[in-house]
Amino acid sequence: MVAFDQNENDLAAVAAMLSAMRTEGEAPAGADADTVKGDALDMPFDDSSFDRVIAAEIFEHLPHDTAAMAEMYRVLRPGGIAAVTVPSWLPERLCWALSEDYHTAEGGHVRIYTRAELAAKLKATGFEIGPHHHAHALHAPYWWIKCAVGPDHDEHPLAKAYHRMLVWDLLHAPKPTRLAERALNPVMGKSVVVYVRKPARSGDNG
Structure with a gap:
């Protein structure tokens, strides 16, 4: 790994x-x-170096996202699988509406993806598009709180309290919160996850 x-x-x-x-x-x-x-635009790995790649919350930060997708394609072996996650459209749109600093700070998010746009860019890179799902619904309110009180205001009581709950949930995974998140993910999951495959043969992209 x-x-x-x-x-x-x-x-x-x-x-x-x-x-x-x-x-x-x-x-x-x-x-x-x-x-x-x-640098995601020039990774120091040989072609076809990896069987699996996870690109977690990366492409929304990059002005040249399609160049980074091409690099991911290059380092993945033919037949290999990648899981790509970006912020979901609705939760992210609310964050942008609540705080300009959230997306204008250095290293912040430069775009809001729809799932269709993400899938189209990955397909244009050469990937075969597989299933998708949404995740981390309980994290969305935390970021809305952060944006409302100030993204850098980590000591705000409400933000601190919600963060403690998220840590507790991560460590203990109680059934009620797991069921709640599973039910809420399709509506307000903070992230969308798209699975893609590099064709097993060159030029075989579906």
């Missing part, structure tokens, strides 16, 4: 988590993991 990002702080956090998992014996036997810093 390789964690790839441009942010050194995020990569350091991932490396610390991986180290802790090894120390606690939580990593699968024989599993190997590394962190690599780099």
